[in-house]
Amino acid sequence: MGQRSAGQLVAVAVLAFLLFNQPFLTIFDKPVQVLGLPLLWAYLLTAWALVIALVAWIARDS
Amino acid sequence: MVDTWVVVVASAAYLGLLFGVASYGDRRARQGRSIISSGLVYSLSLAVYATSWTYYGSVGRAASGGVAFLPIYLGPTVAMAAWWVVVRKIVRICKRDRLTSLSDFLAARYGSSAGLGALVTVVAVVGIVPYIALQLKAISTTFAVLRGADDGVGAVPLLQDTALWVALLLAAFAILFGARHLDASERHEGMVAAVAVESVVKLTALLAVGGYVVFVLFDGFGDLFDRAAADADLAPLLGFEQISSHGSWMWLVVLSMLAILLLPRQWQVAVVENVDERHLRTASWLFPLYLLLANVFVLPIALAGLLTPSTRGLDPDTFVLALPLADGRPGLAVVVFLGGLSAATGMVVVETVALSTMVSNSLVIPLLLRRGGPLARRRSLAGAVLLIRRLTIVAVLLLGLLYFRAAGETRELVAIGLVSFAAVAQFAPALLGGLFWSGATRRGAIAGLSGGFAVWAYTLLLPYLAQATGLPADFVQDGPFGIGLLAPQSLLGLDGLDEISHAMTWSMLVNVGLLVGLSLTARRDPGELAHAAAFVDVHTVPGDGSALLHRGTTSTAQLHALLERFVGPERARAALPATGSAGDGAADAEAVRRVEALLAGAVGSTSARLLVASVAREQPLGVPQVMEILDETSQVLATSRELERKSRELETATAELREANQRLQELDRLKDDFVSTVTHELRTPLTSIRASSEILLDNPDLDPEERQAFLETLVDETARLTRLINQVLDLSKLESGQADWQVEPVDLGLVVRSAAAAVGQLAREKGASLELDLPSPAPVVRADSDRVVQVLVNLLSNAVRSVAPRTGRIVVRLEVVDGQGLTSVADDGPGIPLAEQQVVFERFRQGTSHERPAGTGLGLPISRRIVERLGGRLELSSVPGEGATFSFTLPLAPATVSPAPTALELE
16 A cells, blocks of 8 residues: 555545534435435435445555 | 343353453464454454443433434544554554553653653543443443342442452453563453454344344334334434534544544554554454444434333333343343443453553553662562552452442443543544654643643543532532632533533643644754654654664673563573673663663563663763764765765666677677678679689680680689688788787878879779879878778779779878878769768778779778778768768877977987
8 A cells, every 4th residue: 555545545534524524414414214214314324334435445455 | 031140151151252262362372373363353353442332322322312322433434544544653663662552652752751651541540440430330230131130230238239240350351361471562362352252242242133123123224213203202313403512523523533542442452462554454444344333223223212112211221131121032132231241341351451551561660660669679570560460450440340339320321431532532632743743742742631631630520520429519510619710611601512522622722732832832852853753754764763862881781680670581581692602791772772672562661761771871862962873874874875876886887788788789780791791792703703614614616805805804803802802801800900010100102102003004094193292201100001002092993983984083182180191082073972971981881873893892991990090080071973082190100290309308
């Protein structure tokens, strides 16, 4: 993993911090359900999974 | 309900299994076949983060705040993304300097500061004790719930309190696997293996109960959420409204980002127990995935607990256990209990082991080792160090128990955990500042940490203690002595924040402010600068710089004796092999550094520095010493520059060699061309000779005129053949340097006349005029007269061949130019095209304008070589259409250059 991956990982950390905070929380705080799941709850889990996937992709062995 | 004996037997069997795993892990580690060396195990061991707080407390929090429990797990995900960048640096430094705890790390970064190490330790212990109490509370509460007993916590006599026995059992476990022997690197593979197994068990149990609740008790997520949304009390839990403030949410994310590294147990598994840097990379996504899985069912379980009539009135912290029990599933309940037991025991064991290392290495031993202290003269200290650690483990657990019995029943689990998070977050400015900013100083770090800790204690711990212990709580509301501006939870009138945000805002302001402010204003001593550089630039600076900085004097024998006291005679001998024979030699800086690193592994960097200083009589760094160090450094730099220069020279030489090789290859190719051309040139006259001879042979009655013609051809071609062969031989002689040369003063006038005589007949036959323009006296040059004639004859016959019949004119001129004798042969023939002027001196490259059979193609190359061999130059100047001039120079003979009188005067 070179300088570039390190930079990408830091960028993902910043992205994750933004996704997990305002204003996204308010944006997704609606009393509606998607596929039977509360929107906010579904959003947080999806964003979480997305961040994990991004990190896994950058940190993969190559 | 489950019978007490079932719970006890199941717990005992499970803990026995963990003991088994741990001792197997230790055994394998001793054999050098680690079972924890994988990214998966590393990630699972990080999951010691998920304590009973996660296990029971998240559901409790979700039951009142919806998704409010999540930031504690989102924060670590953010931190893990940057894990590779930040923690790799820390792991490198710790491996290099054998730093075995957070307090050790910070003390070493800020110049082996004993004060800072002790401060960090105190903050950690004070901050963590409530957290340990929380785990004991979780175990005893859930034990009671499982048994269906309803004895109030703290109400039972001490000896009947489950928490006491749990605490003692955990202390035994922690001592067995965390403080059994003294290890230079403080690694406990057995403990890590057990923690990894526990992490699997707690996740499995959580997923099992979650799946059971959602898919058996309810009809899937959709059904559960629909029913919650339909309930007016529960609907708000699906959104954000129940969360006290957005600021609080953000602070929780930040706190948990820091806690994932700064909690002592996290530092232990993440840094100290790390086997391989690459595992950091795997964990950066695998551990967040673990957290995600562990949290998927939290909100559904909380909603289910609130929706189910039989559990609705219970403490939400116990929903995980109560739901299966209420549904008549004691088996599942026992599994859940074991999962919770895993979460609590894993946390307590690793945390106490980490704290014991900190307390012994950064607090107790430095005190005891001070001059005149009780340990200063002890022969062997390994036993004492171990004893201190074991006592610390027991003490921390008993403190936790005390705390639990005094204050355990007041708040939900989450609140207690956050108090600890806020305490360890105070380490962040000193750690991150120290890691990435070489300007951070010891005074700044100590002041920042002290200030931050004081604010934390005043704004968070004090109100909590007051409330928990039933002390008069007026001052929390009204401020001490009724001064409202000093009220702990609204300092300087800062209202409207929840207690965590309030405490974090103030403590971080003070902490970071003092660190940055004092670092920017204080003068720094040179030693501290070196420590800072060794940490901040760990990836670029080889070694740790301290060997260079050491200026003490000591003997190898003294160092050896010191080492022996801590690590025993065998390992001391292994570390300093020279001692046996060399005896009392003076130890060099490198040996001192090695001993210090080994001691650091055993007793921490601060104590190691103290110990080494006690024998090494280290001199303080002053300006002369720094100058000396700089001098050494500049010598190293000079050597390195010298090396660079040598390497550049080598590169140049290599390039030259490559060029020479190319030239050789080119010459080799030319030789091949030459051979093939010569062969071709030989064949032409031979063919002609053969044809003529055959005609003569086949036609004996040829008339005499024709016979005469054929015979002439034969003679001509044979002559040409001879000439060609002679020239080839001549050329090869010239090229190999074997030709005979008789260099002597030569009168150029004589040479020109003799050459003109030789070609005179040829010119007359063609009707060309040959003029000689010779000065008198003619220049005398140093040359071989036969060779010069050869050159001139060649040039003249070329000229004769090129001029027009009957009208052609050739002029030979002699001059002295620049101390050289210049001979030129000019003709008025067609001249030589520009393109060919470059190549006429190459072998067999006759100008195309020449008639084919006339020359051999070797004359000019031979002439040029002769002239060059004699120290002159043969050149051609020609304007196409106006004739060509070949001219060559030859050095004048000395007598001509310097007049005779001068020569006489010199004599």
